[in-house]
Amino acid sequence: MSEGDAVEAVEEPVTPARIASDLRDLGVRGETVIVHSSVSSLGWVPGGAQGVVEALRAAVTPAGTIVMPTHTSHLCTPSVWENPPIPDDWLPTVRESMPAFRPDVTPSRGVGAVPECFRTYPDAVRSTHPQYSFAAWGADADDIVADHELDYGLGENSPLSAVYNRGGLVLILGTDHETNTSLHLAESRADYERDETVEEGSVLVDGEREWVEFADIERTTDDFSDVGAAFEADVGVETGRVGVADANLLDQRALVDYATEWFSQNR
Template structure:
């Protein structure tokens, strides 16, 4: 919604205090490990914008817990595979040679939303080194979640998604739905499916120098994520709490339960 619609969506400004209270009512608590997907515009008019959302999350989860957000920068993929839009073939070598290297502290996110873009360089936040599929984390286990993020199979077993799973974490869908739920990608690696492999590449900075690196990964497919999410919610309602944060329809989801369900669903349906 635009800013006029955001004002009309709520009776009062959505404040840090209100967001924090709504999160607690939903079941978010101090010490939780929480991976957050958010759409700021769905909350209504927020006093302070994305900063208010990050402040409220930190207030509720506290430094005893861990907040994680996807901070993907898919503009750092190989230009030869770009489709939205594609670039002329004769541009590709120049782009590969001249693109600045991915740097966790400064490289912006792409299509991750205002909250994740705000969160990625918040004081105390750490961001993983993956040039396409980085995650940022803040709190007690931030380093353990993001520091050993493998380039190969970037949302698989050596990714922050698996570290959240190990900690019995939760997914917070804050005004979003399962179509953007990155935890379902972890299930793609674990499911018994015949996923195609691809080679990806990007420029990174290593020891002060720019370096082009390449790695292998699977071809990701989120086209059935809404179907998986709907089936999970129908069959595993005890693993989900739904409510509102501001004006946003919000769901708190047991991440391991969701991933385990998705592994079985993909193995049968894909």
């Protein structure tokens, strides 16, 4: 939805105060919640992404914790880039000059405007994984992003599992299950045949930029909509409207447990 479409979708601005009120009506208040959002789907919000972040902070309150993916897929090995690929003769230069991941300054990529704005707040903290970082704010923020291991960065020793251990919630705000990173934790736990991969990331080691290797599994989101729909039908979610967007609030632990079994049976 373009900004013009967002204006046309509403009769009045969707203010941060209205968003916060809609979130509370949905059930968001004082918990640990991992957020996936599309700012344009909400209607025209004064301040755009910043207005949404302010509303989320007001609804969750400092007693709870907000978590968002701030992934940096562009910091992977240049030779595997596909969207777009780069010429082969560029590869040595790109690899040699790629900046190292720095949690405080490296911009996110492909996760939307709200996480990118959220991570820049001075009281937000961010994990150190060069591709799969998460940012957090609130009571448990430091613990949630601490000790994010390089290997299997969306698995057991990741912020996703820290949210799981705290009985957190997933808020899907104007988007769908294809963006639901908690399903990656489920595929890490599921029992099905899959390839192991070796990935690379550019990081600082003792102040010097280095490429480091880490293990992962071959990941896909191709069936995330299917497992999400099955979960909603079999277990259920809280649904409502935030601004003019459809919003779902669900128990992350129940989702991950359900999806782990579903992937084991259907992949």
